[in-house]
Amino acid sequence: MWPLPVRPERSYSGEIRNFSKLFGTERNRFGSLHKLTLYYLPIAIFVAVYVLIILRNLRWFRIPVWTIMMAGAVAMIFSGAIPLGDAYASINLNVIFFLLGMFSVVAGMDLSGLLEYLTLKLLRVAKSPQKAFGLVLIGISMMSAFLVNDTLALMATPIMLSVAKQLRIRPGVFLITLALGVTIGSTMTAIGNPQNLLIALSTGIPNPMLDFLYYLAPPTLAGLGVTYLILRWYYRKEFANSTLAQLQVNPREAIKDRKLAKLSGWAAGIVVLGFFLVGIAELFGIQGNFNLGTISLLGATIVFLGSGRRREILRSVDWGIILFFISLFIVMQAFWESNALQSLMIYLPVLNRSDPGLSLVTIILASAFFSQLLSNVPFVAVYIKAMQAAGFTGADVKAWMALAGASTLAGGISLLGAASNVIVLEEAESRGSGFGFVEFSKIGLLVTIPNLLILYLFLRVL
Incomplete structure (x- = not known):
């Protein structure tokens, strides 16, 4: 019997190698796509958002900052750069509650005429245009320390225009004073402006309300005194022909809704x-x-329960700022989870937690420069993460106060340094008035540089 032919044993090693190679290629492709989604895409969206923020005030590109940030948040979510659950969890409800509550209370004060009443009360005791000017600066600054400065900037602009007209002073004088006043005054408290609030609620500072007052109230009050002297000297010719004779001050006439004013x-x-x-x-x-x-929220609830003008108050709330913060939290969390912050930090000044004096200088200079490019709130959102990555904790109160103070004061250097500046200008322009970019920057530099020096000296001593 012929032996059966033996089929040579087939080797599958080649096929296995080819399959492994093919599988490995697909896996690498998947890995590259995964890396693109988790690392490069969040960076691209983050950079695009901040570039658009820089460009937002060009005449051919007039998109509000909250719209840009909202588009960035939506892009982060739909691209898969951040899971939906993480996006929801990233929103700091304490910040949102605070803004909603304070905007509602201040809206009630504005609709009732209470804000104008308080301003006219100050002017009533003035004996000269210079003193009236000083009282307006101090009064607006003190109100902005406890009422969110952006809202106060919007609601006080028409009042400043009226006062300037009666004193026969160019409107730009009082408008720039308003912009600088709400900026400087808001520095001293955790609730004066959005960037201070962000620092107070995101950094682990033990006692935000009292810590801010302890470290920032003294330099702010000293800075206000210096600011008044500089502004009075700079605008001395404007006051030369001014008189109080035309000033009609009757605070009672300012009240439009007595019940809402009291409430x-x-x-x-x-x-x-x-x-x-x-x-x-x-x-x-x-x-x-x-x-x-x-x-x-408790304050807002009191206003809504007691007033019959609930819908008017609700419509007066600045929903753009609230949407901005919701979107900002999502964008920053997606960027943080991508581990791309290390890539950004090489472009930021080096932070050295072990050298407090150098840290203060670095933080103040970085705040003064980058706030002009990004505006102070977006800059602070990035720099908080950078400082935390460098090892700063809630115990480093002075460092956080330097960031709060410098980023706020830096808003006075240029028109784009703070949202409140733009709010004052846009509201004034809608009423046929305004001031120039160069004029604001000239006086802004004269005022802000000594204020930053005062801040640094006080933080070194306290």
């Missing part, structure tokens, strides 16, 4: 008192559901 005034008082009580309670280790956000 919003009481609500504002309760809110500010509540902020201080929360700070004192934290000193004694008492914790609860009361914080800056919930106290603000």
